[in-house]
Amino acid sequence: MSVPPPPEPITGARLLFSLDPAVSHLNHGSFGAVPIVVQRAQQRLRDEMEADPLRFFTRGLVDRITHTRRHLAGFLGADPDGAALTTNATTGVAVVLQSLGLRPGDEVLTTDHGYGAVEFSVRRECRRTGATHRVLRLPLAATDEEVVQIVRAGLRPGRTRLLVIDQITSATAWLLPAAAIAGVAREQGVSVLVDAAHAPGMLPATVQSIGADFWVGNLHKWGYAPRGTALLVVARPWRERIEPLVVSWEQEAGFPGRVEWQATADYTAWLSAPVGLYTLRSLGLDRVREHNAALAAYGQRVVGDALGVSPADLPDPGGPTVAMRIIPLPAGLATSIDAARALRERIAERLATQVAVTAWDGRGWLRLCGQVYNSPDEYERLAARLPALLAQR
Ligand SMILES: Cc1ncc(COP(=O)(O)O)c(C=O)c1O
Numbered sequence: 001m002s003v004p005p006p007p008e009p010i011t012g013a014r015l016l017f018s019l020d021p022a023v024s025h026l027n028h029g030s031f032g033a034v035p036i037v038v039q040r041a042q043q044r045l046r047d048e049m050e051a052d053p054l055r056f057f058t059r060g061l062v063d064r065i066t067h068t069r070r071h072l073a074g075f076l077g078a079d080p081d082g083a084a085l086t087t088n089a090t091t092g093v094a095v096v097l098q099s100l101g102l103r104p105g106d107e108v109l110t111t112d113h114g115y116g117a118v119e120f121s122v123r124r125e126c127r128r129t130g131a132t133h134r135v136l137r138l139p140l141a142a143t144d145e146e147v148v149q150i151v152r153a154g155l156r157p158g159r160t161r162l163l164v165i166d167q168i169t170s171a172t173a174w175l176l177p178a179a180a181i182a183g184v185a186r187e188q189g190v191s192v193l194v195d196a197a198h199a200p201g202m203l204p205a206t207v208q209s210i211g212a213d214f215w216v217g218n219l220h221k222w223g224y225a226p227r228g229t230a231l232l233v234v235a236r237p238w239r240e241r242i243e244p245l246v247v248s249w250e251q252e253a254g255f256p257g258r259v260e261w262q263a264t265a266d267y268t269a270w271l272s273a274p275v276g277l278y279t280l281r282s283l284g285l286d287r288v289r290e291h292n293a294a295l296a297a298y299g300q301r302v303v304g305d306a307l308g309v310s311p312a313d314l315p316d317p318g319g320p321t322v323a324m325r326i327i328p329l330p331a332g333l334a335t336s337i338d339a340a341r342a343l344r345e346r347i348a349e350r351l352a353t354q355v356a357v358t359a360w361d362g363r364g365w366l367r368l369c370g371q372v373y374n375s376p377d378e379y380e381r382l383a384a385r386l387p388a389l390l391a392q393r
Contacts, residue, residue: 003302004297006294007291007298009375010372016036016037017036018036023353023354026353026354026369027354028221028222028369028370029170029221029324029367029369031220032220032221032225034226034276035276035279037275037279038273045272046268062250064267068274069083069084069085069231069260069270072219072273073233075205076207077206078205078207078231079208081256082235082236082239083234084232084255084259084260085232085259085270087230088218089118089217092232093164093195094125094245095242095244095245096193096216097121097122098125099241099243101241102129104130105130107133107159107161108125108131108132109160109162109163110164110165111138112137113171113174114135114164114166115170115171136150136151138150140172141315144177144180155184155185157188160190161191163181163192167198167210168198168202168203168324171326171359171365171367172365173322173325174318174322175203178194179206179209179211182194182212186211191238192213194214196216196218198221198222198322199217200217200219200222200231201223202323213237213238214233214238216230217230219276223273224277224280227269228270229270232256232259234256240254242255243258246262246263249261249263289321289323291370291372292323292371293321293322293323295374296323297316297370298370298379299374299378299382300314302383303379303383303386307327307387313328314327315328324370326365327365331363333390334358335362336359340357341357344356351382351385351389353382355382356369368382
């Protein structure tokens, strides 16, 4: 079967990273990869912190955090006064959930594409407060209009307090119509939390235009920031109701300071995050985005082809902008979380290739990412060797 050609490589980009050259890293989506220049920037900040900890923490650190937050919010098209730096998307979700004041009779609605840890968080908050958790099923083949219809029909105004949707789903790499969904929820008086863990750096800046009550995105995936860097964006009416998970010295300062200041912690990841964005911009934001999405699409085709999946059966719910693609695995493989984890580890060990393997909707899926440090031959090598590995059950 003929496969469309891969994108032009971004020459030399691999040298920006310190990734093990003996491994194919086709899973940027899970934990990202930090460019060397960003690692160095963070190390310089740590050196400064260790040279005089008292000075580092007490002279201007809050202002430096504010400056960084404004920079990141500007990059993401978010209101800088409505944004708070946080450690990761999971923390941002937990901050929102426990600020809602859920009560018995309230309901939180998620979808069957939601991220596992976020689902656990919703479940726990519902158990703690007596609220209920309901999961809305979204068929992978649904169009944007159908998704909006399903959501509209699924909301129970007066009862549904929060709808949690992903901007880009993890297991299925689906770009959901977040703005349209938020619009429908708004019409019905339901608050919306957009889990945008994968959006910063991958999608153009759009936070404000989505119009969600809450949005949280990781900079440490596609934004090349050190791990532990995320931005929680909160609509104006909610800001003063947002409570941090840990109360510390900025509590009286209100939002966002009270969310950001988490006592004695290492704030150097946040402060070096702008260097990650600088790296992205230096490579050319559009060029990186187009390259990564096209390379993931190429990888999906060559690996899908090798596994005997026809192009018509390769899902494309992310469209041309998402740098992650999924491939259905042969029936019976990786159908549970444990089996998916075991298969991912077997692929890593035997084929020296890092991929994501997920169990979703009763079957196993392989998720491949494209990033500037990847090249077409890495997907071709996987395609050549994966069928034999999967055949050894
Ligand atoms: C959709 C989604 N939400 C949340 C997360 C969690 O991100 P973090 O571990 O940075 O909190 C991920 C991680 O991959 C994700 O894909």
